[in-house]
Amino acid sequence: MTASEKKMVARRSMPPALLGFEHINRYWDKQRNICAAKILPGEYYVTRANELVTTVLGSCISACIRDPVNGVGGMNHFMLPLKNSHSQSNQVDVSAAARYGNVAMEYLINTILKYGGKRANLEFKIFGGGSVLAQMTDVGERNIKFVKQYLRMEGFKAAAEDTGDVYPRKVIYNPFTGKASIKKLRSVHNNTISSRELKYRNELDQAPVEGEIDLF
Numbered sequence: 001m002t003a004s005e006k007k008m009v010a011r012r013s014m015p016p017a018l019l020g021f022e023h024i025n026r027y028w029d030k031q032r033n034i035c036a037a038k039i040l041p042g043e044y045y046v047t048r049a050n051e052l053v054t055t056v057l058g059s060c061i062s063a064c065i066r067d068p069v070n071g072v073g074g075m076n077h078f079m080l081p082l083k084n085s086h087s088q089s090n091q092v093d094v095s096a097a098a099r100y101g102n103v104a105m106e107y108l109i110n111t112i113l114k115y116g117g118k119r120a121n122l123e124f125k126i127f128g129g130g131s132v133l134a135q136m137t138d139v140g141e142r143n144i145k146f147v148k149q150y151l152r153m154e155g156f157k158a159a160a161e162d163t164g165d166v167y168p169r170k171v172i173y174n175p176f177t178g179k180a181s182i183k184k185l186r187s188v189h190n191n192t193i194s195s196r197e198l199k200y201r202n203e204l205d206q207a208p209v210e211g212e213i214d215l216f
Contacts, residue, residue: 015049018115026051036172039077041200044104046074046111050176056185057128058168058193059140060200061147064125065108066175067117073175074112078104079197080143081204100204101146124151125160125180127171132194139201140164168193 014026014035021037024045029036029052036052037045041060045053053075055062066073080101113119129144144163151158160180162169167184174180 015047015051018046018048020111021045021047034174039075041077041079041197042203044074044076044108044111046072046108046115047175048072048115050174052172052174054170054172056168056170056193058130058132058197059128059143060197061126061128061143061163062171062173063105063108063147064127064171064173064175064180065112066123066178067112067121068123068178069121070116070118071176072112072115072117073123073178074108075171075173075175076104076108078143079139079201079204080146081201101143101150105147105150122156123178124156124158125173125178126151126158127162127169127180127182129163130168131164131166132168132197 014028017024017026017037024043025038027036027038028034032052034050034052036054037047039045039053039055047053048071053064055075055077057077060077060079062075062077064073064075078101109119109122112122126144126147129140129147131140141164148158162182165184167186170183170185172181172183
């Protein structure tokens with residue numbers, strides 16, 4: 001069997017994406033012999049199938065959430081904006097920043113509930129928040145503080161976490177089994193991750209706070 005034929009067979013083995021997630025980049029992970037969905041900053045993915053969700057985090061946060069009873073879960077990838085772009089001050093607009101973070105979490109949770117999950121069953125794992133953005137050493141720390149405060153206020157607890165430090169992370173999560181693998185990228189060229197996250201942050205900072213917020 002040729003390489004192209006093997007690739008076609010692998011694609012036929014991939015479970016269909018849930019409605020609304022057809023745009024997410026999915027591929028066949030040959031090393032693990034399983035379908036994987038790769039999400040970028042500002043994206044999230046929910047599945048009912050035995051497949052992986054993966055991303056690379058710098059200062060951003062990923063919440064991995066699932067309902068192990070009803071077999072649905074997913075992952076997001078988000079960052080708080082630095083400030084309200086309409087503010088005349090360089091101070092962080094805390095309420096605006098929290099609103100973006102709340103949207104990021106609620107989108108993922110509500111979609112899991114939409115596909116059969118129950119709030120009382122939800123299991124949370126949180127990752128990221130590394131200090132990888134030069135001259136913005138508090139970005140990761142603020143993201144970590146937000147997600148922990150969010151869980152506490154909503155009455156949830158993290159079953160596992162790996163946050164902080166100075167390294168980017170590759171996260172591989174299987175919502176079907178709940179297994180999460182974390183690889184700290186100690187020798188990675190951080191410019192790629194930093195540039196991507198700075199672009200994402202600039203987009204957030206320029207977005208108006210009033211009205212609808214479209215993070216995903």
